[in-house]
Amino acid sequence: MKLDSKIPEGPLGEKWTKHKFNLKLVNPSNKRKYDVIVVGTGLAGASAAASLGELGYNVKAFCYQDSPRRAHSIAAQGGINAAKNYQNDGDSVFRLFYDTVKGGDYRAREGNVYRLAETSVSIIDQCVAQGVPFAREYGGLLANRSFGGAQVSRTFYARGQTGQQLLLGAYGALNRQIANGKVKMYTRCEMLDVVVIDGKAKGIITRDMVTGKVEAHSAHVVVLCTGGYSNVFFLSTSAKGCNASAIWRAHKKGAFFGNPCFTQIHPTCIPVTGTHQSKLTLMSESLRNDGRVWVPKKAMPGLKSKDAVSIPESERDYFLERKYPSFGNLVPRDVASRNAKQVCDEGRGVGSGLAVFLDFTDAIKRDGESTIRAKYGNLFDMYAQITGENPYKGPMMIYPAVHYTMGGLWVDYNLMTTVPGLYALGECNFSDHGANRLGASALMQGLADGYFVIPYTIGDYLATIGWNDKVGTDHPAFNEAMNGVNERVNKLLSIKGKKTVDEFHRQLGLTMWEYCGMSRTEEGLKKAKKIIQDLRAEFWTNVNVLGSSNELNQELEKAGRVADFLELGELMVDDALNRSESCGGHFREESQTPEGEALRKDDEFAYVAAWEYKGDNQPAALHKEELKFENVKLTQRSYK
Amino acid sequence: MKITLKVWRQKNKESKGEFKTYEHTHVSADMSFLEMLDVLNDELIKKNEEPIAFDHDCREGICGMCSLYINGRPHGPLQTTVCQLHMRSFKDGETITIEPWRARPFPVIRDLVVDRTAFERIQQAGGYVNVNTGGVPDANAIPILKNIAEEAFDAAACIGCGACVAACKNSSAMLFVGAKVSQFALLPQGQVERKTRVEKMVAQMDAEGFGACTNTYACEAECPKGIKITNIARMNREYFSAMVTSYKIESKGGGD
Numbered sequence: 001m002k003l004d005s006k007i008p009e010g011p012l013g014e015k016w017t018k019h020k021f022n023l024k025l026v027n028p029s030n031k032r033k034y035d036v037i038v039v040g041t042g043l044a045g046a047s048a049a050a051s052l053g054e055l056g057y058n059v060k061a062f063c064y065q066d067s068p069r070r071a072h073s074i075a076a077q078g079g080i081n082a083a084k085n086y087q088n089d090g091d092s093v094f095r096l097f098y099d100t101v102k103g104g105d106y107r108a109r110e111g112n113v114y115r116l117a118e119t120s121v122s123i124i125d126q127c128v129a130q131g132v133p134f135a136r137e138y139g140g141l142l143a144n145r146s147f148g149g150a151q152v153s154r155t156f157y158a159r160g161q162t163g164q165q166l167l168l169g170a171y172g173a174l175n176r177q178i179a180n181g182k183v184k185m186y187t188r189c190e191m192l193d194v195v196v197i198d199g200k201a202k203g204i205i206t207r208d209m210v211t212g213k214v215e216a217h218s219a220h221v222v223v224l225c226t227g228g229y230s231n232v233f234f235l236s237t238s239a240k241g242c243n244a245s246a247i248w249r250a251h252k253k254g255a256f257f258g259n260p261c262f263t264q265i266h267p268t269c270i271p272v273t274g275t276h277q278s279k280l281t282l283m284s285e286s287l288r289n290d291g292r293v294w295v296p297k298k299a300m301p302g303l304k305s306k307d308a309v310s311i312p313e314s315e316r317d318y319f320l321e322r323k324y325p326s327f328g329n330l331v332p333r334d335v336a337s338r339n340a341k342q343v344c345d346e347g348r349g350v351g352s353g354l355a356v357f358l359d360f361t362d363a364i365k366r367d368g369e370s371t372i373r374a375k376y377g378n379l380f381d382m383y384a385q386i387t388g389e390n391p392y393k394g395p396m397m398i399y400p401a402v403h404y405t406m407g408g409l410w411v412d413y414n415l416m417t418t419v420p421g422l423y424a425l426g427e428c429n430f431s432d433h434g435a436n437r438l439g440a441s442a443l444m445q446g447l448a449d450g451y452f453v454i455p456y457t458i459g460d461y462l463a464t465i466g467w468n469d470k471v472g473t474d475h476p477a478f479n480e481a482m483n484g485v486n487e488r489v490n491k492l493l494s495i496k497g498k499k500t501v502d503e504f505h506r507q508l509g510l511t512m513w514e515y516c517g518m519s520r521t522e523e524g525l526k527k528a529k530k531i532i533q534d535l536r537a538e539f540w541t542n543v544n545v546l547g548s549s550n551e552l553n554q555e556l557e558k559a560g561r562v563a564d565f566l567e568l569g570e571l572m573v574d575d576a577l578n579r580s581e582s583c584g585g586h587f588r589e590e591s592q593t594p595e596g597e598a599l600r601k602d603d604e605f606a607y608v609a610a611w612e613y614k615g616d617n618q619p620a621a622l623h624k625e626e627l628k629f630e631n632v633k634l635t636q637r638s639y640k
Numbered sequence: 641m642k643i644t645l646k647v648w649r650q651k652n653k654e655s656k657g658e659f660k661t662y663e664h665t666h667v668s669a670d671m672s673f674l675e676m677l678d679v680l681n682d683e684l685i686k687k688n689e690e691p692i693a694f695d696h697d698c699r700e701g702i703c704g705m706c707s708l709y710i711n712g713r714p715h716g717p718l719q720t721t722v723c724q725l726h727m728r729s730f731k732d733g734e735t736i737t738i739e740p741w742r743a744r745p746f747p748v749i750r751d752l753v754v755d756r757t758a759f760e761r762i763q764q765a766g767g768y769v770n771v772n773t774g775g776v777p778d779a780n781a782i783p784i785l786k787n788i789a790e791e792a793f794d795a796a797a798c799i800g801c802g803a804c805v806a807a808c809k810n811s812s813a814m815l816f817v818g819a820k821v822s823q824f825a826l827l828p829q830g831q832v833e834r835k836t837r838v839e840k841m842v843a844q845m846d847a848e849g850f851g852a853c854t855n856t857y858a859c860e861a862e863c864p865k866g867i868k869i870t871n872i873a874r875m876n877r878e879y880f881s882a883m884v885t886s887y888k889i890e891s892k893g894g895g896d
């Protein structure tokens with residue numbers, strides 16, 4: 001199968017406009033004849049479901065939480081990028097496009113990224129109209145701040161709770177459609193399979209998490225907006241419930257998986273305290289605007305925050321400012337993370353040894369504590385709450401943690417996967433961010449996909465197939481899929497082994513972090529592959545899931561998700577093995593410059609790796625989508 | 641640390657619940673409260689006892705999913721969500737009682753998990769601005785006074801956890817509803833539907849069976865996001881002025 005990205009011909013700036021004109025339309029009065037399923041209600045899902053409902057489609061939306069408002073987009077802190085150039089500092093759509101392609105280390109499609117930058121402008125307008133209380137200047141106009149990987153201030157924010165406010169805006173829009181009867185909302189409901197009939201996605205199978213009832217839902221199209229798969233690492237900044245099951249089941253039904261090894265490690269997270277740790281908490285990257293990252297020049301094991309103040313300037317190493325004078329503490333996330341790891345590997349880490357300081361002393365001296373409190377108050381409070389230490393008095397301690405997955409289901413320009421009628425939006429697709437995502441770009445992509453891309457592209461497919469191309473849930477394929485889901489649930493409940501689900505998950509996570517985390521080697525990855533295979537085999541013979549299937553059973557939910565992570569983890573390792581270059585968040589130790597920076601191999605690897613599922617315990621097949629760069633010159637990224 | 645836990649166990653909505661006592665010996669001060677329960681659950685599974693069901697998700701204090709009533713207070717002794725509460729807030733050897741939110745509009749689903757869909761229906765009644773995607777003015781077309789935007793933000797910071805209802809002796813949801821009403825009453829974008837919004841949301845709130853406010857301030861004291869009781873006062877004003885100048889909205893009826 002040849003991958004067709006469907007990037008429109010023509011100059012970059014005209015592609016989307018021309019494409020929108022060329023897309024087929026569905027007549028307003030015919031829209032009600034089409035049924036759409038949206039899975040997930042984060043920024044991408046809520047905005048898509050609301051916008052499609054407004055257009056007149058019949059939408060069914062699903063989320064595993066008790067309310068759409070709980071989706072993990074809510075936890076995004078720092079902000080959302082948009083090329084408004086309100087600051088008159090030289091920003092433009094082209095510059096946002098350029099920064100994003102460069103920040104992604106030239107592993108994203110030009111056409112997609114340009115469209116993202118183009119639509120970013122409308123997103124801010126939309127959110128303000130919804131009543132999202134963005135930060136403002138005294139004159140009443142919107143405020144901006146700068147973020148990693150950019151030299152302009154283009155990030156809009158709502159204190160440290162931008163994701164919350166944007167999601168609540170989209171949630172409001174979704175609620176409006178629920179009230180209007182155009183969206184039917186299913187909460188505490190988990191998607192467990194996609195139904196594909198004659199090569200087209202025709203519905204999904206779900207499990208009601210309260211009653212345990214397994215149900216079939218049919219539609220003309222299925223839109224997955226189910227987020228990333230960082231939880232394959234067990235410890236990540238994702239919510240506990242975030243999982244890859246929806247996209248993994250879609251993958252097993254024919255959707256190719258793009259660049260699974262591209263994961264983002266965020267540099268500013270609160271360090272791990274012990275084996276009980278259940279998740280990691282991120283401190284917004286915006287902190288690096290005013291915080292300075294440092295470790296002592298000579299190793300000082302166990303150095304505490306309160307003792308940091310007494311270390312003279314001459315004995316401190318502000319390693320990011322030293323190595324990258326022009327970007328300083330605002331280098332992209334992958335660069336900041338890798339450097340933090342490096343100084344800790346040298347033995348210069350502070351606290352437990354796996355931490356570096358993020359110091360606000362100078363900023364507080366310069367601007368006063370009240371200014372810093374106004375900017376970051378809630379982040380400082382959160383830090384104090386979790387660590388029991390006062391960050392106004394001594395520096396914070398931070399360490400990198402898994403935060404985002406750039407990889408995901410392969411989609412074309414229309415956001416359709418390789419299964420016709422099956423779309424993937426937001427973090428669960430692979431597009432736009434290449435090998436590394438810039439800060440404040442996830443919110444932008446989720447909302448661009450949901451508000452401004454899918455409402456156009458979905459109509460083209462629907463107009464092509466026509467409203468009669470729908471299958472009822474009485475079709476044998478639905479029954480078969482339901483039986484499959486039930487069998488799997490019963491199998492998980494019948495094993496009654498010795499280990500808990502979390503024990504397997506933690507072990508998988510440690511393996512992934514060790515061998516497929518911040519830096520990767522061929523030897524390590526091969527080892528990881530074997531460990532994961534063994535762990536998976538053990539899981540299916542030795543996991544202990546108590547209770548029954550017809551009740552609220554949180555262990556059963558977790559077990560299904562971990563079973564999928566145990567398969568996805570291996571694909572990530574395969575992808576990391578195949579890509580023997582370093583790019584963005586993917587650092588292969590075999591491929592680095594003499595200064596230890598990531599070394600890309602554009603001749604060999606300027607492609608998207610799209611993996612096709614070939615059956616249980618069979619190696620996945622690799623398909624390559626070559627990346628063409630016509631508007632951006634490929635250079636070794638430099639933030640020096 | 642060693643802790644004794646008295647935990648509400650209830651099989652499902654229909655069954656009668658009861659407290660069960662657990663001795664928990666593997667507790668460290670750095671654990672979050674939910675991590676302490678994770679460890680207990682792992683131990684229960686090892687003994688083939690069913691783990692305790694509780695709601696949680698983001699574990700960073702923002703999703704509003706976690707909802708435990710600890711020693712008679714929603715989210716426990718600190719003014720924070722329970723996922724941000726750490727065991728260093730408790731003493732070695734202490735006995736801790738954990739219950740679900742107690743309020744008639746929030747029926748128990750299992751153990752410590754309650755059904756908060758009543759909140760959803762209130763939001764659906766009017767917690768938004770009626771704008772479609774696209775066709776909106778430029779974001780800087782309408783300047784908003786900085787302190788008004790800040791005040792709207794303070795109200796909009798509500799995470800919808802329901803601690804206000806659990807804290808209130810009347811099971812009043814007025815802080816939750818008042819926060820949303822205030823956000824839009826303050827902002828220019830909310831002006832067009834200012835009256836109908838408050839009418840619809842209050843009507844739905846009443847239909848769900850939430851009680852009235854008698855100014856005990858318990859909700860503000862327990863709100864993990866520090867939502868101010870002035871939002872209730874503002875909602876009352878908004879409601880009053882809407883009622884004397886507008887028409888009455890019929891409610892759609894509550895949940896089950």
